[in-house]
Amino acid sequence: SQAAEEPAVAAPIGPQYKEEKPEATVSTPIPHSNVHILPQTPQLIALLTMIRDKSTVRGDFIFYSNRIIRLLVEEGLNHLPVISHAVTTPTARTYQGVKFEGKICGVSIMRAGEAMEQGLRDCCRSVRIGKILIQRDEETCKPRLFYDKLPEDISQRYCLLLDPMFATGGSATMAVEVLISRGVPEERILFLNLIASPQGIQSFAERFPKLRIVTAFVDQGLDAKNYIVPGLGDFGDRFYCI
Numbered sequence: 001s002q003a004a005e006e007p008a009v010a011a012p013i014g015p016q017y018k019e020e021k022p023e024a025t026v027s028t029p030i031p032h033s034n035v036h037i038l039p040q041t042p043q044l045i046a047l048l049t050m051i052r053d054k055s056t057v058r059g060d061f062i063f064y065s066n067r068i069i070r071l072l073v074e075e076g077l078n079h080l081p082v083i084s085h086a087v088t089t090p091t092a093r094t095y096q097g098v099k100f101e102g103k104i105c106g107v108s109i110m111r112a113g114e115a116m117e118q119g120l121r122d123c124c125r126s127v128r129i130g131k132i133l134i135q136r137d138e139e140t141c142k143p144r145l146f147y148d149k150l151p152e153d154i155s156q157r158y159c160l161l162l163d164p165m166f167a168t169g170g171s172a173t174m175a176v177e178v179l180i181s182r183g184v185p186e187e188r189i190l191f192l193n194l195i196a197s198p199q200g201i202q203s204f205a206e207r208f209p210k211l212r213i214v215t216a217f218v219d220q221g222l223d224a225k226n227y228i229v230p231g232l233g234d235f236g237d238r239f240y241c242i
């Protein structure tokens with residue numbers, strides 16, 4: 001669609017009390033109700049600016065990525081069902097609140113998705129986390145499932161699928177197919193992602209209309225090597241190696 005092809009635009013961002021607002025490139029909008037892009041706040045844009053900068057050293061890359069991952073997990077948890085729950089406070093009054101209903105698990109797409117596991121554990125203390133390894137088959141050039149280790153009762157759980165960079169979507173699509181083949185209904189899968197390509201996220205959202213995607217940013221596109229641009233380079237290398 002037209003919106004997905006439009007490049008991300010520079011828009012003024014900033015708090016209401018400040019008259020002069022800096023300009024920053026904000027996420028490309030995606031016209032699909034199952035794609036949830038984090039609010040383009042000055043905080044989020046500053047964090048993304050840090051991790052996109054090629055001169056950011058590894059320690060800072062990890063620190064600022066973790067802050068964005070925390071925002072994604074917190075927003076992702078908003079998509080899980082809650083039920084009414086009343087508590088009595090120390091002032092002997094009742095507070096009518098809610099509590100989470102249902103079991104969850106994380107599933108990381110190796111290796112970069114593993115970088116998001118700690119952020120999930122920070123919010124959900126003893127969460128079960130499964131893993132999926134998908135790599136490109138050198139002969140067919142198609143994604144191939146090499147390894148998976150998933151909780152045995154995964155079909156009873158909401159699954160938070162973790163992968164920081166969504167380029168062509170080949171791995172994420174195969175990972176979702178693996179989850180569905182293990183009995184996880186599409187509507188119980190939540191895909192958490194830092195930066196997506198517009199073409200990848202759009203076709204993924206159309207292919208899995210009941211699955212929800214929470215991303216921090218939809219970027220401008222892909223280069224000839226299928227890297228996201230402007231992107232941040234190879235997330236796994238920057239988080240684990242460089």
Ligand code: URA
Nearest residue numbers: 165227228233234235
């Ligand atoms: N994976 C990455 O780490 N970066 C990209 O740009 C695309 C896929």
